[in-house]
Amino acid sequence: NAGVTQTPKFQVLKTGQSMTLQCAQDMNHEYMSWYRQDPGMGLRLIHYSVGAGITDQGEVPNGYNVSRSTTEDFPLRLLSAAPSQTSVYFCASSRGPVNEKLFFGSGTQLSVL
Amino acid sequence: AQTVTQSQPEMSVQEAETVTLSCTYDTSESDYYLFWYKQPPSRQMILVIRQEAYKQQNATENRFSVNFQKAAKSFSLKISDSQLGDAAMYFCAWGPYNNNDMRFGAGTRLTVKP
Numbered sequence: 050n051a052g053v054t055q056t057p058k059f060q061v062l063k064t065g066q067s068m069t070l071q072c073a074q075d076m077n078h079e080y081m082s083w084y085r086q087d088p089g090m091g092l093r094l095i096h097y098s099v100g101a102g103i104t105d106q107g108e109v110p111n112g113y114n115v116s117r118s119t120t121e122d123f124p125l126r127l128l129s130a131a132p133s134q135t136s137v138y139f140c141a142s143s144r145g146p147v148n149e150k151l152f153f154g155s156g157t158q159l160s161v162l
Numbered sequence: 163a164q165t166v167t168q169s170q171p172e173m174s175v176q177e178a179e180t181v182t183l184s185c186t187y188d189t190s191e192s193d194y195y196l197f198w199y200k201q202p203p204s205r206q207m208i209l210v211i212r213q214e215a216y217k218q219q220n221a222t223e224n225r226f227s228v229n230f231q232k233a234a235k236s237f238s239l240k241i242s243d244s245q246l247g248d249a250a251m252y253f254c255a256w257g258p259y260n261n262n263d264m265r266f267g268a269g270t271r272l273t274v275k276p
Contacts, residue, residue, distance in 0.1 A: 091266035
């Protein structure tokens with residue numbers, strides 16, 4: 050059982066480049082979300098989705114785009130990468146709202162030069 | 163806005179002893195959930211324990227227990243009989259009742275000394 054799969058694990062970008070972080074889950078979870086983890090700041094919610102076709106903004110959405118065309122996939126797009134987006138990104142899913150256990154991917158370490 | 167504060171950036175404990183990690187939060191909502199997540203060096207986030215705010219009884223999971231003080235907005239984690247495998251970053255988190263808008267604290271790095 051794969052759980053939540055994130056790709057790539059590491060990525061280096063130049064300022065202004067765009068890219069998509071992939072996230073897929075095989076547990077038929079309705080809820081999916083993206084977080085960024087920065088030293089001394091814990092995890093901060095970027096965007097989340099309560100089901101296919103439905104997304105909403107979290108605490109730090111600027112500079113990121115998401116879509117949810119299927120239950121399984123929830124990609125995160127960086128439109129024009131900036132050094133401030135250097136971070137570790139985690140995708141998470143859960144069966145129901147936040148009162149359910151979150152299952153996390155293993156993270157993507159992104160560096161923007 | 164909801165905030166979660168972990169005032170101890172680092173803690174250490176001797177193997178087999180007990181340690182308590184502190185967490186306070188601020189919210190105006192009456193229904194919510196509180197969590198402790200563990201992040202070992204592998205970076206994988208693992209749920210340690212969960213507490214429903216409407217329950218007065220403190221949650222317990224084996225060696226892990228919480229002290230939930232709703233009026234004080236405090237949610238501490240006690241680890242009993244600490245083991246080397248408990249060494250990790252621990253995050254306290256708050257979540258509303260009906261959506262995914264979770265808030266995490268900055269984390270406490272726990273070291274376990276043999």
